Amino acid sequence: MxxxxxxxxxxxxxxxxxxxxxxxxxxxxxxxxxxxxxxxxxxxxxxxxxxxxxxxxxxxxxxxxxxxxxxxxxxxxxxxxxxxxxxxDQVDLDEVQFKESATEDVTSDQDMKQFILKLVDMLPLNYKTVLTLFYLDGFSYPEIVEVTGMPEGTVKNYIHRARQKLKTIVEEQARKEVALL
Structure with missing residues (x-):
């Protein structure tokens, strides 16, 4: 239908x-x-x-x-x-901290998905929103603009910044785990 x-x-x-x-x-x-x-x-x-x-x-x-x-x-x-x-509470980008509770052992695809979602949940509201719409729901930039009312440049910027922040968080965690070995 x-x-x-x-x-x-x-x-x-x-x-x-x-x-x-x-x-x-x-x-x-x-x-x-x-x-x-x-x-x-x-x-x-x-x-x-x-x-x-x-x-x-x-x-x-x-x-x-x-x-x-x-x-x-x-x-x-x-x-x-x-x-x-x-x-x-809406978390300011500078206040986003990696929480130890999100570092549970990741042993399966489902665990990895839950782990990534925990990381995304630590991002500011606008970052979470655009990442969810773009990656999980498959929305295009114009559709995200329509949903959020943000300019397209802002949407692209937020997606880029959110990915960078997630990358930084994961790298910091990897360094912590290597230091423990």
């Missing part, structure tokens, strides 16, 4: 289409919210709220962009607004 058919069916009130919409975009919404909101219960509630808003506002979607971009924009903005309301 293509996006237009899915939207038409959701708008007509089809429960199966609503379930399909949620299952198709659940991972994207979780990624967007998880990069901003740390508490599991808050994340779960916010993800549900995102889908309520998506379904409520779906009649205003005019296919000017991909449906995934539109949904990611809603999720991102709701998460940021939630964080502002809760006054959640």
């Amino acid at each position: 293509d996006e237009k058919q899915l939207v038409r069916q959701v708008l007509s009130g089809s429960d199966s289409a609503i379930r399909l919409l949620i299952s198709k975009y659940e991972r994207l919404v979780v990624h967007m919210v998880a990069r901003v909101v740390a508490d599991d219960m808050d994340r779960e509630e916010l993800c549900q709220d995102v889908f309520v808003k998506v379904i409520d506002k779906l009649s205003t979607f005019h296919f000017d962009s991909k449906l995934s971009t539109w949904i990611a924009t809603i999720a991102y903005r709701m998460a940021v607004n939630f964080a502002k309301k809760k006054k959640l």
Whole structure:
């Protein structure tokens, strides 16, 4: 089923289409919210709220962009607004420190993925957001610009800086482990 058919069916009130919409975009919404909101219960509630808003506002979607971009924009903005309301701490780039808890033994691909996600979670909000959209969700630069409202140059800059920061963190950890040998 293509996006237009899915939207038409959701708008007509089809429960199966609503379930399909949620299952198709659940991972994207979780990624967007998880990069901003740390508490599991808050994340779960916010993800549900995102889908309520998506379904409520779906009649205003005019296919000017991909449906995934539109949904990611809603999720991102709701998460940021939630964080502002809760006054959640946003880490300054200079304050990002490598946490020893993130250095658990990495023995499998799944462990490596979790390890990398822990590293990404230590980055500032904007860096986490653009990295998640670009690498995990496969969004293009113009799509990330649409979701975040940042200029394209800023998006590219943040992706570059985030990769550099992650590289520095990994190199520092490798030096620590070599020193222990």
